[in-house]
Amino acid sequence: MWFTSDPTFWMPAQASNHAALVDNIYYFLYWASVISFVACMFAGALFVLKYRAKNINDKALSQVDHSTTLELTWTLPVFAVAAVAFYFGVMGFVSMKTPPDDAYEVNVTAYKWAWAFNYANGHTDGNLHIPAGVPVKLTMSSDDVLHSFYVPAFRVKQDVVPGRYTQAWFEVTEPGEYQIFCTEYCGTKHSEMLAKVIVHTEDDFKKWLDSVGNILDRLPPEEAGKMLMTQRGCLACHSIDGAKGVGPTFKGSWGTTRKLADGSDQVMDENYVRQSIMEPQSQIVAGFPPVMPTFKGKLEDREITAIIAFIKSIK
Amino acid sequence: MTADAAHIVSSRDDTYLNHTKGLLSWVVTLDHKRIGLMYLLSTALALCLGGVFALLVRTELWGPEENLMSHDVYNQMFTLHGAVMVFLFIIPSIPAAIGNFILPIMLGVKDVAFPRLNLASFYIYVVGAIFLVTSMYLSAIDTGWTFYTPYSSSAQVGSQSAVMSSAMGVFILGFSSIFTGINFIATINTMRPKGMGWFNMPLFLWAVYATSIIQVLATPVLAITLLLLTVERAFGLGIFDPALGGDPVLFQHFFWFYSHPAVYIMVLPAMGVISEVIGTFSRKRIFGYKFIAMSSLAIAFIGFLVWGHHMFTSGQSKLASMVFSGLTYLVAVPSAIKVFNWLTTLYKGSIRLNAPMLYALSFIWLFAIGGLTGMFLGTLAVDVHLHDTYFVVAHFHYVMVGGTVMALFAGLYYWWPKFFGRMYNETIAKVACLLVFIGFNVTFFPQFVMGSQGMPRRYYTYLEQYQPFHQISTVGAYILGFGILMAFAGLILAALKGPKAPDNPWGANTLEWHTSSPPPFDNYASQPEATDPYDYHALVFDEKIGGWVKVEDAPATGGEA
Amino acid sequence: MDAAAHESHDAHGHDHHHDPRLAHHFEDHQHQFDTGKLGIWLFLGQELLFFGGLFCAYSIYRGLHPEVFEEGAKFLNTNLGAVNTVVLLFSSLTAAWSVRAAQLNNKKGLILAIVLTIGCAFGFLGIKYVEYSHKLHEGVFWGQSFHPTREILEEAHVTPGVVPMPAEDGSVDPKAEKIAMLKPNLHTFFSIYFMMTGLHGIHVIAGILVYLWILRRAIRGDFNSEYYGPVDFTALYWHLVDLVWIYLFPLLYLIH
Amino acid sequence: MSIPALLGTFMGLIFLTALTVGVHYGVDLGGKGNLIAAMVIATMKASLVLAFFMHLVFDKRYNFMIFATSVLGVVLFISIAFTDVSQYEPMVQQRQADLAKAAEK
Structure with a gap:
């Protein structure tokens, strides 16, 4: 069963260099478990049926109550299976934790409730774009609470911890799209902190990287703003169609007056938006939780201008 | 043992149940049996409360959309489910409820070593429970039962005060657990009867002894952890909160130093119950007594060395992960030894399939699956894939619910005649057992599959590919819930209306069966001398009283085959 | 309480002992004493683990940031710490003496020893109060509340740059303060100091x-x-409380 | 316990306290020398208290075993947690340095 890289009943398709390795140990344990479980339960059922008391006063056929030989005999296979699993588990783990020196590096920031993948050319994206056939190393940190980067198809998982870096690496052979989950509980929209790994061929990846650089120069500000807000996860909480989210919707919001949590009124203008991006907790709209992370130092001035242009355009 | 009859001097009409009357006589009682029953009542209520949360969670997960509740309410529900089940139900259930009742009688003494401390620990439990449950009114915690920082230490939606209230609740509950542990160790150490050396002790006592060691040595670390968390939350200490230079991974070390051994607080006493039940209903000496006894101690001690296997993906160092993985396998050996010995006990036995035995056999089935899947999670590379998915959820439910709840019912049905002097209805008990067994497997087995397929835990909504598994699981949860209600109904019905139970309905030879059912207030007039607890052939079934008596006390025409 | 009292006295008809101080489930006084002693040792065992958590946090932060602890110890008054050590050691002597007096049926000696022990405990808390109030008055709090005044920073000869020095008017550059708090620093030392001595103080009370x-x-x-x-x-x-302090004193006050 | 034993223990404790303060003020043992000296002296003091004031030398062995097990638990807890944290410490320091740099801006 484990010679296939296609999805099976138990495991999703194998898409990274780690996957076959993990699956081999998984299926080793799986068959060891199935065999020992069936053997034990079969023996148990057999004994229960065969030695059932017919008369309540029937004595047991034997009162033998110990055998050191027997104890050792069944301890040994347990040890053996454990030793094999331990050995391969450690070998696999070490290789998963040791990125090659020539790996392509992407910086990852996790925050409630989105991912930011940061490339050397300054571009930040909400999905992870990587080239196929090249080892990729992620250096990750969180801005707020614990998150965890998980791609089932890669068999890769690593917690993303605030105040420190953690790392993960993998190499994907075939281009395609794969699901990223957050697997460390992080609050309200933990289950919607999803993203995709988009694996390009090496050439396509280069083209993509060039095309996403300098969007501010290439696109009109409204479109650049929309791209930025999608990539940075703003739209995960603020809808643009009027739906109620964790934060207020942007639909038709520009220029309106809103009530803040401290009771004062505030017009939705440039200053307000800028302030809310830099210091979100300072002017919370009444009725919404104070959960937005700050983007201070993460968005350039020009980028904020583009975002404002986009918000203005949502009628 | 001719003097045996003399031990039971109290007249049968004077039992611990009617020795004194009125609510007050229960509220301030120092009698271990009544305290045990009060624990039983409270933990049973906690089980029902936690069960309601579980059903709400499962119902919400029927589909990926919003069915019953919003994100935030869902997060509070699974947190409360975990916290209530772990701290209010599983940890105190078998040791504090059954242990309190049975342990002194098994030792042939009048009470535990420190009766006042025993009552105090019950009230500490009640106070802790009030704190924990109050957190629901303070808009409920949503941190998960693990209280991971910095989520728990930084401001969250509506959970500001709830985290502190629950953390203090669990802090207080910890002391209840510690005091129970101290009490049991002191009792077993100094109050064993004549003739009961360490290796003549019934295995249940070994299991409780091992459990108590963990309670005394691990729980204080949980207490200090939650105290630090509370102070962190209130005053911003910066020990665990990275915004102030603290270390959230250190919190996990603190938390799991207790919470991993705590898993054995939950399952060891369950194993003790099973060891008693299997022997009795096979009418055969338990196989490998010393191995079972020592494996309890081994599990307790190794349990202190494996906490880091909860942290393989948390940012723990490579070195620590490898060491912890290696040590984790050491737990597999004593656990496997127990299972093999129970099965071997059945061989050439004289097996009776009364309800306690059925629950015990179900326990072996479920615990075997729980234990084997534990091997997957102890294996480093595989755990990276499975960690924090439904595979883990299924694994620990198989061990903790499959294990503890099955053993709890095995123990309750086994000792119920002793508790109340009344027999239960076998049909109700067996049908309930079947429902619980089926419901449990239907609920949790699909979770292994979807976990392997990558479904993360603590998810409010999910990708559509997982929906069939979630739906099977939800159906199973309702069967399981119904089965548990029925099991309780069987017990309540028996306590109220059951036919009178003989002193020794099962032919077991541990000391508690040598006193009357229900026991007199004093248990024994003077401490009886211990006999071999597993010498089943010293007893014969007496048709007239419907129970078992000593061979020498049996009527001459006794039904010896 | 009536029902409980009723139970324990009316426990069984043929009482074979009459000393109300001997509980009905023990054979004799020695049995009761041994059991109680085992119980209290178990309790002390859990106390060790309870404090163990704080010692763990201490070891890790000191092991990785020894400089922070060197600076922190400068704020503490070694002389007061030493005096308190002696006070607590003396109270341990009187506590041990009280046991001897009780064993010898010396009621007066017993009362005197207990009074002296309690007196020392109050003395210890008094000195602790002097230390605490000085620090809190000068803004030396734990964690995020750590805002020391210029005076105490100069008094303690803190190495310049470890924490931002408040300006003449007492104001602190918020940016500098935020940066100082990003990693373990003096505020962490005082979190640990207040937690350890505070928890120890609660045990004294x-x-x-x-x-x-x-x-x-x-x-x-x-x-x-x-x-x-x-x-x-x-x-x-009481000796365990002393024992914890025997370690706290060098770990907090005696740092070079 | 006899009066000389009580007083002797107490004088020993006072002497060791004076010694540890004296070493602190008077001697620089370099590196971790002073820490080690302070801990050795503290452990000697603790042993005195345990052995005599708490009568462990006269007591049942089981009580000593409880105490020793607890100490072992604490030592295991601290040493394993410490080993792990110091292993990943570089990842922490790097991030904290980067955060400080970002905050400077």
Whole structure:
């Protein structure tokens, strides 16, 4: 069963260099478990049926109550299976934790409730774009609470911890799209902190990287703003169609007056938006939780201008 | 043992149940049996409360959309489910409820070593429970039962005060657990009867002894952890909160130093119950007594060395992960030894399939699956894939619910005649057992599959590919819930209306069966001398009283085959 | 309480002992004493693990940031710490003496020893109060509340740059303060200092309360050479409080 | 316990306290020398208290075993947690340095 890289009943398709390795140990344990479980339960059922008391006063056929030989005999296979699993588990783990020196590096920031993948050319994206056939190393940190980067198809998982870096690496052979989950509980929209790994061929990846650089120069500000807000996860909480989210919707919001949590009124203008991006907790709209992370130092001035242009355009 | 009859001097009409009357006589009682029953009542209520949360969670997960509740309410529900089940139900259930009742009688003494401390620990439990449950009114915690920082230490939606209230609740509950542990160790150490050396002790006592060691040595670390968390939350200490230079991974070390051994607080006493039940209903000496006894101690001690296997993906160092993985396998050996010995006990036995035995056999089935899947999670590379998915959820439910709840019912049905002097209805008990067994497997087995397929835990909504598994699981949860209600109904019905139970309905030879059912207030007039607890052939079934008596006390025409 | 009292006295018809201080489930005083002693040692065992958590946090932060602890210790008054050590050691002596007095049926000596122990405990808390109030008055708090005044920073000769020095008017550059708090720093030292000494202080207060109860029973004449368990057990607890301080003193005050 | 034993223990404790303060003020043992000296002296003091004031030398062995097990638990807890944290410490320091740099801006 484990010679296939296609999805099976138990495991999703194998898409990274780690996957076959993990699956081999998984299926080793799986068959060891199935065999020992069936053997034990079969023996148990057999004994229960065969030695059932017919008369309540029937004595047991034997009162033998110990055998050191027997104890050792069944301890040994347990040890053996454990030793094999331990050995391969450690070998696999070490290789998963040791990125090659020539790996392509992407910086990852996790925050409630989105991912930011940061490339050397300054571009930040909400999905992870990587080239196929090249080892990729992620250096990750969180801005707020614990998150965890998980791609089932890669068999890769690593917690993303605030105040420190953690790392993960993998190499994907075939281009395609794969699901990223957050697997460390992080609050309200933990289950919607999803993203995709988009694996390009090496050439396509280069083209993509060039095309996403300098969007501010290439696109009109409204479109650049929309791209930025999608990539940075703003739209995960603020809808643009009027739906109620964790934060207020942007639909038709520009220029309106809103009530803040401290009771004062505030017009939705440039200053307000800028302030809310830099210091979100300072002017919370009444009725919404104070959960937005700050983007201070993460968005350039020009980028904020583009975002404002986009918000203005949502009628 | 001719003097045996003399031990039971109290007249049968004077039992611990009617020795004194009125609510007050229960509220301030120092009698271990009544305290045990009060624990039983409270933990049973906690089980029902936690069960309601579980059903709400499962119902919400029927589909990926919003069915019953919003994100935030869902997060509070699974947190409360975990916290209530772990701290209010599983940890105190078998040791504090059954242990309190049975342990002194098994030792042939009048009470535990420190009766006042025993009552105090019950009230500490009640106070802790009030704190924990109050957190629901303070808009409920949503941190998960693990209280991971910095989520728990930084401001969250509506959970500001709830985290502190629950953390203090669990802090207080910890002391209840510690005091129970101290009490049991002191009792077993100094109050064993004549003739009961360490290796003549019934295995249940070994299991409780091992459990108590963990309670005394691990729980204080949980207490200090939650105290630090509370102070962190209130005053911003910066020990665990990275915004102030603290270390959230250190919190996990603190938390799991207790919470991993705590898993054995939950399952060891369950194993003790099973060891008693299997022997009795096979009418055969338990196989490998010393191995079972020592494996309890081994599990307790190794349990202190494996906490880091909860942290393989948390940012723990490579070195620590490898060491912890290696040590984790050491737990597999004593656990496997127990299972093999129970099965071997059945061989050439004289097996009776009364309800306690059925629950015990179900326990072996479920615990075997729980234990084997534990091997997957102890294996480093595989755990990276499975960690924090439904595979883990299924694994620990198989061990903790499959294990503890099955053993709890095995123990309750086994000792119920002793508790109340009344027999239960076998049909109700067996049908309930079947429902619980089926419901449990239907609920949790699909979770292994979807976990392997990558479904993360603590998810409010999910990708559509997982929906069939979630739906099977939800159906199973309702069967399981119904089965548990029925099991309780069987017990309540028996306590109220059951036919009178003989002193020794099962032919077991541990000391508690040598006193009357229900026991007199004093248990024994003077401490009886211990006999071999597993010498089943010293007893014969007496048709007239419907129970078992000593061979020498049996009527001459006794039904010896 | 009536029902409980009723139970324990009316426990069984043929009472084979009449000493109300001997619980009905023990064979004799020695049995009761041994069991109680085992119980109190188990309790002390859990106390060790309880403090162990704080010692763990201490070891990790000191091991990785020794410079922070060197700076932090400069704020502490070694002389007061040493005096407090002696006070606590003396109280341990009197506590041990109280056990001896009880064993010898010396009621006066017992009362005197307990009074001296309680007195020392109050003395210890008094000195601790002086230390705490000085620090808190100068803004030396724990964690995020750590805002030391210029005066105390100069008084402690803190190495420049470790924490931002407040300006003449007492104001602090918020940016500098935020940066200082990003990693373990003096605020972490004082979190640990206040947690450890605070928890120890709570144990001292608990010890005082228990000793007041023991004092009352001693005056009533409850204890004699046959029954002195509670005196012994309380003394054991008190020695543990001393034991913790024996480590806290060098770990917090004696850092180069 | 006899009076000489009580007083002797107490004098020993006072002497060791004076010694540890004296070493602190008077001697620089370099590196971790002073820490080690302070801990050795503290452990000697603790042993005195345990052995005599808490009568462990006269007591049942089981009580000593409880105490020793607890100490072992604390030592295991601290040493394993410490080993792990110091292993990943570089990842922490790097991030904290980067955060400080970002905050400077």
